[in-house]
Amino acid sequence: MxxxxxxxxxxxxxxxxxxxxxxLAVPDGALACVLGPSGCGKSTLLRxxxxxxxxxxxxxxxxxxxxxxxxxxxxxxRRRIGYVPQDGALFPHLSVAANIGFGLPxxxxxxxxxxxxxxxGLPGLGxxxxxxxxxxxxQRVALARALAPRPELLxxxxxxAALDAALRTELRAExxxxxxxxxxxxxxxxxxxxxxxxxxxxxAVMRGGRIVQQAAPQVLYGEPADAAVARFLGEANIVxxxxxxxxxxTAFGSLALTGDAGAARPGPVLLRPxxxxxxxxxxxxxxxxxxxxxxxxxxxxxxxxxxxxxxRLPSPLVAYTDxxxxxxxxxxxxxxxxxxxSS
Amino acid sequence: xxxxxxxxxxxxxxxxxxxxxxxxxxxxxxxVVALVASPLVFVVMQALQAxxxxxxxxxxxxxxxxxxxxxxxxAAAVTLATAVIGFTAAYLLERTDLPGRRSxxxxxxxxxxxxxxVRGYSWVSLYPSVHGYWGAVLVMTCSLYPxxxxxxxxTLRRSDTGAEEVARSLGHGPWATLWRVTLPLTRxxxxxxxxxxxLYLLGEYGAFAMLRYxxxxxxIFTEYKLGFDAASASLLTLVLVVLALLLVGxxxxxxxxxxxxxxxxxxxxxxxxxxxxxxxxxxALAAVVAVSLGVPVYALAYWLLKGSSTTLxxxxxxxxxxxxxxxxxxxxxxxxxxxxxxxLYAWRRDSRLARAAERAAYLTRALPGIAVALxxxxxxxxxxxxxYQQPPMLVTGYVILFFPLALTxxxxxxxxxxxxxxxxxxxxxxxxLAVLARVTLPLVLPGLGAGAAMVTLTASTExxxxxxxRPTGTQTLATQFWVxxxxxxxxxxxxxxxxxxxxxxxxVLLLTRRSLDPTPTPETDR
Numbered sequence: 001m002x003x004x005x006x007x008x009x010x011x012x013x014x015x016x017x018x019x020x021x022x023x024l025a026v027p028d029g030a031l032a033c034v035l036g037p038s039g040c041g042k043s044t045l046l047r048x049x050x051x052x053x054x055x056x057x058x059x060x061x062x063x064x065x066x067x068x069x070x071x072x073x074x075x076x077x078r079r080r081i082g083y084v085p086q087d088g089a090l091f092p093h094l095s096v097a098a099n100i101g102f103g104l105p106x107x108x109x110x111x112x113x114x115x116x117x118x119x120x121g122l123p124g125l126g127x128x129x130x131x132x133x134x135x136x137x138x139q140r141v142a143l144a145r146a147l148a149p150r151p152e153l154l155x156x157x158x159x160x161a162a163l164d165a166a167l168r169t170e171l172r173a174e175x176x177x178x179x180x181x182x183x184x185x186x187x188x189x190x191x192x193x194x195x196x197x198x199x200x201x202x203x204a205v206m207r208g209g210r211i212v213q214q215a216a217p218q219v220l221y222g223e224p225a226d227a228a229v230a231r232f233l234g235e236a237n238i239v240x241x242x243x244x245x246x247x248x249x250t251a252f253g254s255l256a257l258t259g260d261a262g263a264a265r266p267g268p269v270l271l272r273p274x275x276x277x278x279x280x281x282x283x284x285x286x287x288x289x290x291x292x293x294x295x296x297x298x299x300x301x302x303x304x305x306x307x308x309x310x311x312r313l314p315s316p317l318v319a320y321t322d323x324x325x326x327x328x329x330x331x332x333x334x335x336x337x338x339x340x341x342s343s
Numbered sequence: 344x345x346x347x348x349x350x351x352x353x354x355x356x357x358x359x360x361x362x363x364x365x366x367x368x369x370x371x372x373x374x375v376v377a378l379v380a381s382p383l384v385f386v387v388m389q390a391l392q393a394x395x396x397x398x399x400x401x402x403x404x405x406x407x408x409x410x411x412x413x414x415x416x417x418a419a420a421v422t423l424a425t426a427v428i429g430f431t432a433a434y435l436l437e438r439t440d441l442p443g444r445r446s447x448x449x450x451x452x453x454x455x456x457x458x459x460x461v462r463g464y465s466w467v468s469l470y471p472s473v474h475g476y477w478g479a480v481l482v483m484t485c486s487l488y489p490x491x492x493x494x495x496x497x498t499l500r501r502s503d504t505g506a507e508e509v510a511r512s513l514g515h516g517p518w519a520t521l522w523r524v525t526l527p528l529t530r531x532x533x534x535x536x537x538x539x540x541x542l543y544l545l546g547e548y549g550a551f552a553m554l555r556y557x558x559x560x561x562x563i564f565t566e567y568k569l570g571f572d573a574a575s576a577s578l579l580t581l582v583l584v585v586l587a588l589l590l591v592g593x594x595x596x597x598x599x600x601x602x603x604x605x606x607x608x609x610x611x612x613x614x615x616x617x618x619x620x621x622x623x624x625x626x627a628l629a630a631v632v633a634v635s636l637g638v639p640v641y642a643l644a645y646w647l648l649k650g651s652s653t654t655l656x657x658x659x660x661x662x663x664x665x666x667x668x669x670x671x672x673x674x675x676x677x678x679x680x681x682x683x684x685x686x687l688y689a690w691r692r693d694s695r696l697a698r699a700a701e702r703a704a705y706l707t708r709a710l711p712g713i714a715v716a717l718x719x720x721x722x723x724x725x726x727x728x729x730x731y732q733q734p735p736m737l738v739t740g741y742v743i744l745f746f747p748l749a750l751t752x753x754x755x756x757x758x759x760x761x762x763x764x765x766x767x768x769x770x771x772x773x774x775x776l777a778v779l780a781r782v783t784l785p786l787v788l789p790g791l792g793a794g795a796a797m798v799t800l801t802a803s804t805e806x807x808x809x810x811x812x813r814p815t816g817t818q819t820l821a822t823q824f825w826v827x828x829x830x831x832x833x834x835x836x837x838x839x840x841x842x843x844x845x846x847x848x849x850x851v852l853l854l855t856r857r858s859l860d861p862t863p864t865p866e867t868d869r
Contacts, residue, residue: 052766076769083770089763093785103771149772
């Protein structure tokens with residue numbers, strides 16, 4: 001079993017191209033996340049995998065079986081792919097139990113529905129109707145309904161977007177745990193980087209109908225392929241540098257790199273706000289800067305700085321610090337590795 | 344727990360089949376649209392057969408100029424009057440603190456339940472001096488202003504007062520705000536309502552015949568009844584159709600400007616304080632209700648109590664009522680069922696093709712009823728002689744006439760279906776037809792029932808097409824009423840009129856409720 005394998009996939013809405021050569025691989029049992037801004041084509045990608053939208057060319061394969069190659073396609077109902085849309089799309093005329101049992105043969109319904117109601121933590125609510133459930137409960141039922149026929153793959157299209165912030169975080173962790181417990185292979189689509197970073201084993205960043213980078217969350221955050229990916233996953237200081245081998249020469253002095261940059265060349269490096277350390281005294285490798293603004297955010301402070309004595313730093317520099325900094329001078333140094341990004 | 348997914352999985356995926364090239368739904372939808380739009384094509388074909396000489400001779404007659412003048416001046420006056428009354432009433436109902444707004448809304452919408460020819464009868468039978476141009480303006484304005492009132496009120500209710508409040512904060516007084524913000528906001532609704540009013544005016548026959556006012560529709564009817572000439576009647580009908588399409592084009596231009604931008608839902612409108620204007624406003628609305636609802640109700644009560652003193656053969660009201668309902672219900676069933684594929688196709692696919700199909704189906708709304716009826720008559724005479732003046736012909740006419748109404752109802756029902764449920768069902772391994780049977784149809788069935796009921800009741804008061812298409816010897820409520828009033832037997836006609844008004848009340852209430860429902864459904868108020 002090779003999980004989901006998508007190679008060089010193209011799809012369009014009418015004459016507007018949407019997917020422009022997508023490559024994506026999700027191993028069996030992995031939770032993958034497709035992350036991208038709205039309009040990048042991620043929902044269309046999901047709909048092509050599910051069989052609701054035709055591919056123009058390329059190939060979608062699941063467990064070694066080709067689902068769609070642009071000429072012939074397996075109908076959605078025969079793909080064994082579960083689908084949880086944004087608002088759950090529960091059948092409003094059926095009870096919770098009938099919703100969950102919809103895709104099951106009659107004989108198996110009773111036991112399997114009870115099992116799933118337990119799994120999603122709603123035992124005893126089987127006779128309710130969808131309109132009697134809260135938003136979070138509806139999403140859990142939608143998940144159970146998709147899991148019931150034991151699909152080979154589960155697709156989730158921004159399933160938490162309609163919920164409020166606190167519930168979203170809670171349900172997200174719960175769903176991830178449920179899916180891992182069930183050993184499911186799943187693809188989640190979202191535009192929310194926090195959701196992607198906390199949910200997935202592997203994240204594919206999508207932009208303009210292509211996957212720009214696919215990697216594990218930590219790798220993606222620390223070592224993004226380019227400046228845009230870096231900014232999309234969180235605030236980023238993109239600092240000009242001269243790269244050579246495993247070192248970069250910057251305004252902060254010579255910094256160690258995350259990898260080998262090869263022959264000497266100019267190119268920016270990424271420094272996350274947490275990597276910038278502030279102190280009140282000058283020292284080697286420290287850059288004098290003016291604190292422009294310090295802004296309390298609950299867990300930390302976000303400090304905007306204007307570097308002095310150098311033209312080689314972007315303005316403002318952003319640092320996250322544990323204690324507040326008064327407006328005035330501060331000295332900035334770098335901790336940890338710099339990551340070269342193509343701009 | 345870990346075996347939750349992996350257990351009892353079949354050894355491999357089922358073998359795939361080649362994707363269907365042409366699915367049956369679009370084919371079915373286009374077939375229905377083609378059938379419904381066929382009268383338009385047929386009228387054009389007939390008119391073309393007349394040839395240029397005959398056409399120029401017919402259309403060059405001075406009477407044509409008179410007809411156009413009569414029709415256009417009437418349409419202009421009535422459209423203006425309905426726009427003023429409709430907008431003012433809608434504004435009072437939705438933007439001011441007028442007491443009893445709910446009751447006023449119902450009372451102001453109810454005149455729609457009085458068919459135009461019944462309204463004509465109630466005025467003519469009480470005041471024989473009401474006739475001609477001004478009589479027509481009075482009667483038609485009273486009948487049609489709710490067609491402006493409802494969409495404008497709906498627009499006002501759905502858009503919050505944010506823009507108006509901003510205008511006030513920028514230093515505009517209440518009148519300037521009304522003129523520069525509120526009125527433009529309702530422009531698409533006003534334009535749509537005005538379009539409906541003028542389309543009704545183009546197609547109306549009964550009321551004008553009763554008021555002795557000659558328009559295109561009455562002239563076509565006379566032409567048809569006097570000497571049966573398909574080609575010349577078709578030519579006149581074609582002129583009528585061109586006028587109607589011109590109006591639709593005008594409306595499309597007016598409607599495009601001033602789109603309503605919906606900001607936050609549930610944002611309660613702050614209502615203007617009427618203050619000392621409260622009483623005059625209430626009196627004005629009361630006057631409108633008295634003239635448009637009070638007069639017909641009084642006339643019906645008067646003639647019902649006075650009793651039927653007629654020398655014409657008496658017929659049973661019950662018999663006509665049953666005949667009417669039979670025809671109307673058959674037409675409702677057929678048109679609702681036919682609307683399902685078209686609505687489903689447009690709902691599932693937001694493609695240009697699907698939208699075009701739906702729009703073509705709505706196009707027949709622009710056709711005056713008399714044009715549809717004549718097209719069906721000519722078609723039957725030419726290609727389906729055995730059907731001429733047979734029951735299926737009347738049903739067909741009704742189906743084509745009321746298809747847009749049925750389509751609106753089915754679309755409204757489908758709009759209640761949460762998006763994505765069909766796809767969710769497919770992903771659970773259900774075949775498309777089973778999805779339809781297990782998910783979609785159960786969800787829309789109540790809406791379909793309501794739609795069919797609405798078509799039934801609306802079709803029961805149809806006069807013009809029924810006069811042309813009814814099987815020999817068959818009398819519906821409307822035609823029997825027509826026979827009596829033509830013989831000036833006003834008392835004998837009263838029970839039929841009263842029954843038709845009663846039958847029209849539920850659809851009007853339904854339309855009112857659906858138009859003013861805070862969740863907009865496509866095409867409800869147009």
